[in-house]
Amino acid sequence: MSMKKHAGVPAIARAPRRRRKKDSMWILRLYVPGHSPRSHMAFSHLRTTCETHLKGKYRIVIIDLLKYPHLVFEDQIMSLPALVRKLPLAVKKIIGYLSETERVLIGLNQLPAQSD
Numbered sequence: 001m002s003m004k005k006h007a008g009v010p011a012i013a014r015a016p017r018r019r020r021k022k023d024s025m026w027i028l029r030l031y032v033p034g035h036s037p038r039s040h041m042a043f044s045h046l047r048t049t050c051e052t053h054l055k056g057k058y059r060i061v062i063i064d065l066l067k068y069p070h071l072v073f074e075d076q077i078m079s080l081p082a083l084v085r086k087l088p089l090a091v092k093k094i095i096g097y098l099s100e101t102e103r104v105l106i107g108l109n110q111l112p113a114q115s116d
Contacts, residue, residue, distance in 0.1 A: 026050075026058040026108075027087040033080045034066040038097060042081040045098040052101075053110055083107075 030046060032039035043062060050058045063071055065080065075084045075093070085092040085108055094107040 024057055025087060026054055026085065027061070028058060029061045029063055029075065029084040029086060031063045031065055031072070031075070031077050031080055031082040031084070034064055039064075039081060041099070042083075042097045045101075046083060046104070049098065049101050049104050053105060 028046070028050070030043060032042060043060070046060060050060065065072055065077070071077075075082075075091070077084075079095045081095075081097060083094040083098060083104070092107055092109065094104060098104050
């Protein structure tokens with residue numbers, strides 16, 4: 001087995017790359033069923049939570065499944081509204097209207113889960 005070399009240093013011994021600013025960006029997909037009041041409510045709750053806890057480090061992509069139903073398979077959406085955290089990895093999913101801020105933050109790994 002040969003190791004690739006970069007500037008004379010084995011790949012396994014190289015120092016990890018520094019994290020770029022875009023690496024710390026949160027990419028959130030909000031799957032909604034059209035432009036209903038409940039869809040707007042879910043987006044509003046999510047935006048408020050992100051502005052409070054992820055200010056300047058997030059991007060929300062709203063996916064209207066009435067317009068793009070084939071996208072339900074991409075993130076295996078079973079219920080709506082659904083929030084999928086694409087970045088940072090690992091992918092996380094939260095189902096519901098996102099009105100419980102603490103639950104959303106726990107789902108996004110921004111708060112540790114409370115044990116009863």
